[in-house]
Amino acid sequence: MTDRGLLEELHTALATFEGNICGRISSWPGLGELRRRSFPEQLRSRTHMHPWRELVRLVALRLGWHGLVEPERGWACVDRVYDALDRATARAALEHRPQAVYCYEDGALHTFLAAKQLRTICLYDLPIGYWRAARHILTEEADRRPEWASTLGGLKDSEAKLARKDEELRLADRILVASTFTKSTLEKCPFPLAPVSVIPYGADDAAAGVKGISRRSAQEGPLRVLFVGGLSQRKGIADLFEAMRMIGAHAELTVIGRKSAEACAALDVALGKHRWIERLAREKILQEMRAHDVLVFPSLFEGFGLVVTEALSQGIPVITTPHTCGPDLLTEGEDGFIVPIRDPQAIAGKLELLHRDRSRLAAMSDAARKKAEGLMWADYRRRIVEVVENSCI
Numbered sequence: 001m002t003d004r005g006l007l008e009e010l011h012t013a014l015a016t017f018e019g020n021i022c023g024r025i026s027s028w029p030g031l032g033e034l035r036r037r038s039f040p041e042q043l044r045s046r047t048h049m050h051p052w053r054e055l056v057r058l059v060a061l062r063l064g065w066h067g068l069v070e071p072e073r074g075w076a077c078v079d080r081v082y083d084a085l086d087r088a089t090a091r092a093a094l095e096h097r098p099q100a101v102y103c104y105e106d107g108a109l110h111t112f113l114a115a116k117q118l119r120t121i122c123l124y125d126l127p128i129g130y131w132r133a134a135r136h137i138l139t140e141e142a143d144r145r146p147e148w149a150s151t152l153g154g155l156k157d158s159e160a161k162l163a164r165k166d167e168e169l170r171l172a173d174r175i176l177v178a179s180t181f182t183k184s185t186l187e188k189c190p191f192p193l194a195p196v197s198v199i200p201y202g203a204d205d206a207a208a209g210v211k212g213i214s215r216r217s218a219q220e221g222p223l224r225v226l227f228v229g230g231l232s233q234r235k236g237i238a239d240l241f242e243a244m245r246m247i248g249a250h251a252e253l254t255v256i257g258r259k260s261a262e263a264c265a266a267l268d269v270a271l272g273k274h275r276w277i278e279r280l281a282r283e284k285i286l287q288e289m290r291a292h293d294v295l296v297f298p299s300l301f302e303g304f305g306l307v308v309t310e311a312l313s314q315g316i317p318v319i320t321t322p323h324t325c326g327p328d329l330l331t332e333g334e335d336g337f338i339v340p341i342r343d344p345q346a347i348a349g350k351l352e353l354l355h356r357d358r359s360r361l362a363a364m365s366d367a368a369r370k371k372a373e374g375l376m377w378a379d380y381r382r383r384i385v386e387v388v389e390n391s392c393i
Contacts, residue, residue: 006388008098010039010047011089013054013081017044022051031058032281050088053081072158079161082107090114099392109164112171121391124172124194128303129185129323131157131165136188137301137323141233144342147266148233151259154301169193174391176384178304179325197387200328202377203309223251223355226292226316228285228307229299231257231267236298236321236341241270243296243347250355256280256288289314293361294354299324300341312336313372317364319350329375335367 016022016038026034039047056076060068068076086103090110093101100121103111105128112122128134134154142149149155169175169189175196177183183196225244229235237255244253253274259267280288289295295311297320305324312318312329318336320326330336339346354361 006385007043007046008096009092010043011085011092012037012047012049013085014051015039015043015047015049017041017047020044022049029062031055031062033058036282048088048092050085053084057081071153071156072161079106083110086110093118093120100388102388103168105165105168106161108168108171112168116171122171122173123388123391124168124175126169126175126177126182126186126303129182129301130169130188131162132188132190133185134301138234141300141342145233145238145266148238148264150262150264151232151267152234153232153260154234166191174387176387179302179328181323181325181327182303197383198328199380199383199387200325200375201304201306201309202380203313203372203375220358222249223247223294223351223361224292225251225253225351226256226289226295226311227253227297228256228289228295228311229297231255231259231271234299234301236300238266238270239298239342239344240296240347241274242344243298243351244274246344246348247351247355251351254288254292256285286310286314289316292316293365294319294351296320296347296351297324297326298339298341298347308336309372309375312368312375315365315369317354317361317368319347329371331367331371335364335371 014022014034014037016026016034018041022034022037025031053076057069057078060076068074071077072079074080086107087110089101089103090113093111093114094117097118098120100123101111101115102123102125104125108124115122138152138155142152142155170191172194174194177196177198178201180198183198186193186196227237227240231237244251254277255271255274256277258278289311293316295307295316295318297305297308297318299305299321300323302324305320308318308320308325308329312335318326318330319339320330320336321341322338323341326336326338330338332338337350339350
Protein backbone atom coordinates (compact mmCIF):
# COMPACT_ATOMS: atom_id res chain seq x y z
CA MET A 1 0.00 0.00 0.00
CA THR A 2 2.92 2.33 0.61
CA ASP A 3 4.05 1.82 -2.99
CA ARG A 4 0.66 3.07 -4.19
CA GLY A 5 0.53 5.95 -1.74
CA LEU A 6 -2.46 4.49 0.09
CA LEU A 7 -1.08 4.07 3.61
CA GLU A 8 -1.15 7.14 5.82
CA GLU A 9 -0.58 5.51 9.21
CA LEU A 10 -0.16 2.00 10.63
CA HIS A 11 -1.29 1.53 14.23
CA THR A 12 -0.25 -1.69 15.96
CA ALA A 13 0.65 -2.92 19.43
CA LEU A 14 4.22 -3.94 18.57
CA ALA A 15 6.38 -3.44 15.50
CA THR A 16 9.97 -4.63 15.16
CA PHE A 17 12.40 -2.56 13.12
CA GLU A 18 16.19 -2.70 13.09
CA GLY A 19 17.42 -0.91 16.21
CA ASN A 20 14.04 0.06 17.70
CA ILE A 21 13.00 -1.01 21.19
CA CYS A 22 11.29 -4.17 19.95
CA GLY A 23 14.34 -5.12 17.93
CA ARG A 24 16.63 -4.58 20.92
CA ILE A 25 14.62 -6.63 23.41
CA SER A 26 13.61 -9.46 21.04
CA SER A 27 16.56 -11.50 22.33
CA TRP A 28 15.31 -11.34 25.94
CA PRO A 29 13.86 -14.55 27.41
CA GLY A 30 10.19 -14.89 26.50
CA LEU A 31 10.23 -12.11 23.90
CA GLY A 32 11.52 -14.01 20.87
CA GLU A 33 8.04 -13.69 19.35
CA LEU A 34 8.88 -10.03 18.66
CA ARG A 35 11.02 -11.15 15.73
CA ARG A 36 7.79 -12.28 14.09
CA ARG A 37 6.48 -8.70 14.32
CA SER A 38 9.05 -7.35 11.86
CA PHE A 39 7.93 -4.76 9.30
CA PRO A 40 9.62 -3.37 6.16
CA GLU A 41 11.82 -0.36 6.82
CA GLN A 42 9.72 1.89 4.60
CA LEU A 43 6.87 1.60 7.12
CA ARG A 44 8.89 2.90 10.08
CA SER A 45 7.93 6.56 9.69
CA ARG A 46 4.22 5.69 9.36
CA THR A 47 4.06 3.17 12.22
CA HIS A 48 2.61 4.06 15.63
CA MET A 49 3.02 1.53 18.45
CA HIS A 50 0.77 1.10 21.49
CA PRO A 51 2.91 -1.53 23.20
CA TRP A 52 2.48 -1.78 26.94
CA ARG A 53 -0.42 -4.18 27.35
CA GLU A 54 0.96 -6.47 24.65
CA LEU A 55 4.44 -6.50 26.18
CA VAL A 56 2.97 -7.37 29.58
CA ARG A 57 0.83 -10.06 27.93
CA LEU A 58 3.87 -11.75 26.34
CA VAL A 59 5.84 -11.71 29.59
CA ALA A 60 2.83 -12.90 31.63
CA LEU A 61 2.29 -15.83 29.28
CA ARG A 62 5.92 -16.82 29.58
CA LEU A 63 5.97 -16.54 33.39
CA GLY A 64 2.58 -18.12 34.00
CA TRP A 65 0.89 -15.01 35.42
CA HIS A 66 -2.54 -16.20 34.37
CA GLY A 67 -4.54 -13.52 36.15
CA LEU A 68 -3.06 -10.80 33.95
CA VAL A 69 -4.12 -12.59 30.75
CA GLU A 70 -7.46 -14.07 31.81
CA PRO A 71 -9.73 -13.66 28.76
CA GLU A 72 -11.83 -10.47 28.83
CA ARG A 73 -10.81 -9.69 32.42
CA GLY A 74 -7.04 -9.56 32.79
CA TRP A 75 -5.35 -6.17 32.35
CA ALA A 76 -3.12 -7.63 29.63
CA CYS A 77 -5.51 -10.16 28.08
CA VAL A 78 -5.75 -10.16 24.31
CA ASP A 79 -9.21 -8.57 24.47
CA ARG A 80 -7.85 -5.57 26.38
CA VAL A 81 -4.89 -5.34 24.00
CA TYR A 82 -7.22 -5.13 21.01
CA ASP A 83 -9.58 -2.68 22.71
CA ALA A 84 -6.75 -0.31 23.68
CA LEU A 85 -5.34 -0.41 20.16
CA ASP A 86 -8.80 0.16 18.68
CA ARG A 87 -9.42 3.22 20.85
CA ALA A 88 -6.02 4.68 19.96
CA THR A 89 -6.68 4.15 16.26
CA ALA A 90 -10.11 5.77 16.59
CA ARG A 91 -8.52 8.89 18.10
CA ALA A 92 -6.02 9.02 15.24
CA ALA A 93 -8.81 8.65 12.67
CA LEU A 94 -10.75 11.56 14.15
CA GLU A 95 -7.60 13.69 14.06
CA HIS A 96 -6.39 12.84 10.55
CA ARG A 97 -9.72 12.14 8.80
CA PRO A 98 -8.55 9.35 6.45
CA GLN A 99 -10.47 8.24 3.38
CA ALA A 100 -10.61 4.64 4.67
CA VAL A 101 -9.71 2.59 7.74
CA TYR A 102 -8.67 -1.08 7.68
CA CYS A 103 -9.24 -3.03 10.90
CA TYR A 104 -9.34 -6.62 12.16
CA GLU A 105 -12.02 -8.50 14.07
CA ASP A 106 -12.24 -7.59 17.78
CA GLY A 107 -10.21 -4.42 17.19
CA ALA A 108 -12.49 -2.39 14.92
CA LEU A 109 -15.54 -1.14 16.82
CA HIS A 110 -14.34 2.25 18.07
CA THR A 111 -12.41 2.99 14.89
CA PHE A 112 -15.46 2.19 12.76
CA LEU A 113 -17.71 4.35 14.95
CA ALA A 114 -15.26 7.23 14.51
CA ALA A 115 -15.10 6.54 10.78
CA LYS A 116 -18.87 6.71 10.46
CA GLN A 117 -18.79 10.21 11.96
CA LEU A 118 -16.36 11.18 9.21
CA ARG A 119 -18.14 9.24 6.44
CA THR A 120 -14.94 7.23 6.05
CA ILE A 121 -14.90 3.78 4.38
CA CYS A 122 -14.66 0.86 6.84
CA LEU A 123 -12.70 -2.18 5.61
CA TYR A 124 -12.99 -5.24 7.87
CA ASP A 125 -10.58 -8.17 7.92
CA LEU A 126 -12.23 -11.30 9.36
CA PRO A 127 -9.35 -13.77 9.97
CA ILE A 128 -11.51 -16.66 11.21
CA GLY A 129 -15.06 -17.78 10.60
CA TYR A 130 -18.17 -16.08 11.95
CA TRP A 131 -18.82 -16.67 15.64
CA ARG A 132 -22.33 -18.10 15.27
CA ALA A 133 -21.04 -20.81 12.94
CA ALA A 134 -18.15 -21.48 15.31
CA ARG A 135 -20.44 -21.79 18.31
CA HIS A 136 -22.65 -24.28 16.47
CA ILE A 137 -19.74 -26.55 15.54
CA LEU A 138 -17.90 -26.27 18.84
CA THR A 139 -21.05 -26.93 20.88
CA GLU A 140 -21.60 -30.09 18.88
CA GLU A 141 -17.97 -31.02 19.50
CA ALA A 142 -18.22 -30.50 23.24
CA ASP A 143 -21.13 -32.97 23.26
CA ARG A 144 -19.29 -35.40 20.96
CA ARG A 145 -16.03 -35.38 22.93
CA PRO A 146 -16.77 -33.99 26.42
CA GLU A 147 -13.34 -35.03 27.66
CA TRP A 148 -11.86 -32.46 25.23
CA ALA A 149 -14.35 -29.66 25.93
CA SER A 150 -11.92 -27.71 28.13
CA THR A 151 -9.79 -27.01 25.04
CA LEU A 152 -12.67 -25.36 23.13
CA GLY A 153 -12.03 -21.77 24.22
CA GLY A 154 -14.36 -20.26 21.63
CA LEU A 155 -17.38 -21.35 23.68
CA LYS A 156 -16.43 -19.05 26.55
CA ASP A 157 -16.81 -15.65 24.89
CA SER A 158 -19.19 -13.36 26.76
CA GLU A 159 -22.38 -11.98 25.24
CA ALA A 160 -20.79 -8.52 25.26
CA LYS A 161 -17.85 -9.75 23.19
CA LEU A 162 -20.13 -11.49 20.70
CA ALA A 163 -22.30 -8.38 20.40
CA ARG A 164 -19.18 -6.36 19.64
CA LYS A 165 -18.28 -8.75 16.83
CA ASP A 166 -21.73 -8.30 15.29
CA GLU A 167 -21.59 -4.52 15.59
CA GLU A 168 -18.24 -4.47 13.80
CA LEU A 169 -19.75 -6.50 10.98
CA ARG A 170 -22.76 -4.18 10.74
CA LEU A 171 -20.49 -1.14 10.41
CA ALA A 172 -18.22 -2.66 7.74
CA ASP A 173 -18.43 -1.37 4.17
CA ARG A 174 -16.31 -4.24 2.80
CA ILE A 175 -15.35 -7.56 4.41
CA LEU A 176 -12.15 -9.42 3.54
CA VAL A 177 -11.57 -13.11 4.33
CA ALA A 178 -8.80 -15.56 3.44
CA SER A 179 -10.84 -18.64 2.53
CA THR A 180 -14.13 -19.68 0.97
CA PHE A 181 -14.92 -21.55 4.19
CA THR A 182 -14.73 -18.34 6.21
CA LYS A 183 -17.03 -16.67 3.69
CA SER A 184 -19.49 -19.55 3.95
CA THR A 185 -19.76 -19.17 7.74
CA LEU A 186 -21.17 -15.66 7.25
CA GLU A 187 -24.32 -17.26 5.90
CA LYS A 188 -25.31 -17.70 9.55
CA CYS A 189 -25.28 -13.94 10.09
CA PRO A 190 -28.88 -12.79 10.85
CA PHE A 191 -28.50 -9.34 9.28
CA PRO A 192 -27.42 -8.02 5.85
CA LEU A 193 -23.69 -7.76 5.22
CA ALA A 194 -21.38 -5.71 3.05
CA PRO A 195 -19.73 -7.41 0.04
CA VAL A 196 -17.21 -10.15 0.96
CA SER A 197 -13.89 -10.65 -0.87
CA VAL A 198 -11.94 -13.93 -0.59
CA ILE A 199 -8.18 -13.31 -0.84
CA PRO A 200 -6.02 -16.34 0.16
CA TYR A 201 -2.70 -15.75 1.90
CA GLY A 202 0.63 -16.51 0.25
CA ALA A 203 3.67 -18.66 0.99
CA ASP A 204 6.54 -17.46 -1.20
CA ASP A 205 8.76 -16.30 1.67
CA ALA A 206 8.93 -19.87 2.98
CA ALA A 207 9.19 -21.39 -0.49
CA ALA A 208 12.22 -19.28 -1.32
CA GLY A 209 14.05 -20.71 1.67
CA VAL A 210 13.59 -24.33 0.63
CA LYS A 211 14.68 -24.17 -3.02
CA GLY A 212 17.69 -26.38 -3.48
CA ILE A 213 17.37 -27.97 -0.03
CA SER A 214 16.95 -31.72 -0.08
CA ARG A 215 14.26 -33.35 2.02
CA ARG A 216 14.57 -36.57 3.93
CA SER A 217 14.27 -39.81 1.98
CA ALA A 218 10.87 -41.37 2.66
CA GLN A 219 11.43 -44.72 0.95
CA GLU A 220 11.29 -46.91 4.05
CA GLY A 221 10.34 -47.01 7.71
CA PRO A 222 7.23 -45.62 9.38
CA LEU A 223 5.53 -42.64 7.80
CA ARG A 224 6.56 -39.48 9.64
CA VAL A 225 3.45 -37.43 10.41
CA LEU A 226 3.45 -33.84 11.68
CA PHE A 227 0.85 -31.63 13.37
CA VAL A 228 1.50 -27.93 14.04
CA GLY A 229 -1.00 -25.72 15.84
CA GLY A 230 -2.75 -24.98 19.11
CA LEU A 231 -3.57 -28.14 21.04
CA SER A 232 -7.33 -27.69 20.88
CA GLN A 233 -10.06 -29.91 19.56
CA ARG A 234 -11.09 -26.97 17.38
CA LYS A 235 -8.01 -28.07 15.43
CA GLY A 236 -9.29 -31.66 15.38
CA ILE A 237 -6.28 -33.00 17.23
CA ALA A 238 -8.25 -35.72 19.04
CA ASP A 239 -9.27 -37.10 15.64
CA LEU A 240 -5.61 -37.19 14.61
CA PHE A 241 -4.67 -39.08 17.77
CA GLU A 242 -7.41 -41.60 17.04
CA ALA A 243 -6.22 -41.98 13.43
CA MET A 244 -2.69 -42.66 14.69
CA ARG A 245 -4.04 -45.37 16.96
CA MET A 246 -5.75 -46.95 13.95
CA ILE A 247 -2.64 -46.94 11.76
CA GLY A 248 -0.39 -48.28 14.52
CA ALA A 249 3.30 -48.88 13.83
CA HIS A 250 3.01 -47.75 10.19
CA ALA A 251 3.35 -44.09 11.25
CA GLU A 252 5.02 -41.87 13.85
CA LEU A 253 3.58 -38.53 14.99
CA THR A 254 5.27 -35.29 16.03
CA VAL A 255 3.07 -32.62 17.62
CA ILE A 256 4.24 -29.00 17.80
CA GLY A 257 2.01 -26.65 19.76
CA ARG A 258 1.00 -25.23 23.10
CA LYS A 259 -1.71 -26.41 25.45
CA SER A 260 -4.62 -24.17 26.33
CA ALA A 261 -4.67 -22.59 29.78
CA GLU A 262 -7.16 -25.12 31.15
CA ALA A 263 -6.09 -28.66 31.96
CA CYS A 264 -7.21 -31.53 29.73
CA ALA A 265 -6.41 -35.03 30.96
CA ALA A 266 -7.23 -36.62 27.59
CA LEU A 267 -4.71 -34.36 25.87
CA ASP A 268 -2.01 -35.13 28.43
CA VAL A 269 -2.49 -38.87 27.96
CA ALA A 270 -2.36 -38.59 24.17
CA LEU A 271 0.74 -36.40 24.14
CA GLY A 272 2.51 -38.96 26.30
CA LYS A 273 2.27 -41.45 23.44
CA HIS A 274 3.90 -39.24 20.80
CA ARG A 275 6.76 -36.81 20.29
CA TRP A 276 5.62 -33.40 21.55
CA ILE A 277 7.41 -30.04 21.21
CA GLU A 278 5.67 -27.19 23.01
CA ARG A 279 7.19 -24.29 21.09
CA LEU A 280 9.70 -23.71 18.30
CA ALA A 281 10.92 -20.70 16.35
CA ARG A 282 9.44 -20.54 12.87
CA GLU A 283 12.74 -21.48 11.22
CA LYS A 284 12.92 -24.61 13.39
CA ILE A 285 9.32 -25.51 12.49
CA LEU A 286 10.23 -25.34 8.81
CA GLN A 287 13.17 -27.66 9.51
CA GLU A 288 10.84 -30.11 11.25
CA MET A 289 8.55 -30.00 8.23
CA ARG A 290 11.40 -31.04 5.95
CA ALA A 291 12.12 -33.95 8.28
CA HIS A 292 8.56 -35.30 7.96
CA ASP A 293 6.49 -36.88 5.20
CA VAL A 294 3.03 -35.37 5.63
CA LEU A 295 1.27 -32.65 7.61
CA VAL A 296 -2.16 -33.50 9.05
CA PHE A 297 -4.31 -30.47 9.88
CA PRO A 298 -7.80 -31.85 10.66
CA SER A 299 -9.29 -28.57 11.86
CA LEU A 300 -13.02 -28.27 12.55
CA PHE A 301 -13.07 -24.49 12.22
CA GLU A 302 -10.30 -22.41 10.69
CA GLY A 303 -10.05 -19.05 9.02
CA PHE A 304 -7.20 -20.20 6.77
CA GLY A 305 -4.37 -22.25 8.27
CA LEU A 306 -0.99 -20.76 7.34
CA VAL A 307 0.64 -23.99 8.46
CA VAL A 308 -0.82 -25.55 5.28
CA THR A 309 1.03 -23.17 2.96
CA GLU A 310 4.19 -23.47 5.04
CA ALA A 311 4.07 -27.26 4.78
CA LEU A 312 3.57 -27.11 1.01
CA SER A 313 6.54 -24.76 0.75
CA GLN A 314 8.74 -27.31 2.51
CA GLY A 315 7.70 -30.05 0.11
CA ILE A 316 5.32 -32.08 2.24
CA PRO A 317 1.74 -32.85 1.21
CA VAL A 318 -1.13 -31.95 3.50
CA ILE A 319 -4.17 -33.84 4.78
CA THR A 320 -6.78 -31.33 5.92
CA THR A 321 -10.54 -30.68 5.99
CA PRO A 322 -13.01 -28.52 4.02
CA HIS A 323 -13.13 -26.16 7.02
CA THR A 324 -9.69 -24.70 6.22
CA CYS A 325 -7.97 -23.14 3.21
CA GLY A 326 -7.53 -26.65 1.81
CA PRO A 327 -10.28 -26.48 -0.85
CA ASP A 328 -8.91 -23.13 -2.07
CA LEU A 329 -5.31 -24.34 -2.45
CA LEU A 330 -4.95 -28.12 -2.72
CA THR A 331 -5.44 -30.31 -5.76
CA GLU A 332 -6.97 -33.52 -4.43
CA GLY A 333 -4.57 -36.45 -4.64
CA GLU A 334 -1.75 -34.38 -6.17
CA ASP A 335 -0.40 -32.20 -3.35
CA GLY A 336 -2.78 -33.17 -0.57
CA PHE A 337 -6.09 -34.67 0.50
CA ILE A 338 -9.33 -33.18 1.82
CA VAL A 339 -11.07 -35.40 4.38
CA PRO A 340 -14.34 -34.75 6.25
CA ILE A 341 -14.18 -33.16 9.66
CA ARG A 342 -14.48 -35.57 12.59
CA ASP A 343 -13.35 -38.57 10.51
CA PRO A 344 -10.31 -40.32 12.02
CA GLN A 345 -10.85 -43.30 9.74
CA ALA A 346 -10.52 -41.11 6.64
CA ILE A 347 -7.28 -39.64 8.01
CA ALA A 348 -5.92 -43.11 8.76
CA GLY A 349 -6.87 -44.26 5.26
CA LYS A 350 -4.86 -41.48 3.61
CA LEU A 351 -1.89 -42.10 5.89
CA GLU A 352 -1.99 -45.82 5.08
CA LEU A 353 -2.10 -44.99 1.36
CA LEU A 354 1.02 -42.81 1.63
CA HIS A 355 2.77 -45.39 3.80
CA ARG A 356 2.20 -48.11 1.19
CA ASP A 357 2.91 -46.03 -1.92
CA ARG A 358 6.20 -44.19 -1.40
CA SER A 359 6.46 -43.32 -5.08
CA ARG A 360 3.18 -41.45 -4.84
CA LEU A 361 4.39 -39.75 -1.66
CA ALA A 362 7.51 -38.54 -3.49
CA ALA A 363 5.43 -37.24 -6.40
CA MET A 364 3.07 -35.43 -4.01
CA SER A 365 6.06 -33.88 -2.26
CA ASP A 366 7.30 -32.42 -5.56
CA ALA A 367 3.80 -31.19 -6.38
CA ALA A 368 3.48 -29.56 -2.95
CA ARG A 369 6.62 -27.52 -3.48
CA LYS A 370 5.51 -26.43 -6.95
CA LYS A 371 2.11 -25.42 -5.59
CA ALA A 372 3.72 -23.26 -2.91
CA GLU A 373 5.85 -21.46 -5.48
CA GLY A 374 2.64 -20.17 -7.05
CA LEU A 375 1.17 -18.90 -3.76
CA MET A 376 2.77 -15.49 -3.83
CA TRP A 377 2.39 -12.89 -1.11
CA ALA A 378 2.79 -10.35 -3.89
CA ASP A 379 -0.54 -11.57 -5.33
CA TYR A 380 -2.18 -11.21 -1.94
CA ARG A 381 -0.88 -7.64 -1.59
CA ARG A 382 -2.00 -6.76 -5.11
CA ARG A 383 -5.54 -8.00 -4.50
CA ILE A 384 -5.78 -6.22 -1.14
CA VAL A 385 -4.72 -2.98 -2.84
CA GLU A 386 -7.36 -3.50 -5.54
CA VAL A 387 -10.09 -3.88 -2.90
CA VAL A 388 -8.93 -0.75 -1.07
CA GLU A 389 -8.73 1.30 -4.25
CA ASN A 390 -12.10 0.12 -5.53
CA SER A 391 -13.73 0.79 -2.16
CA CYS A 392 -12.43 4.37 -2.14
CA ILE A 393 -13.64 5.28 -5.63
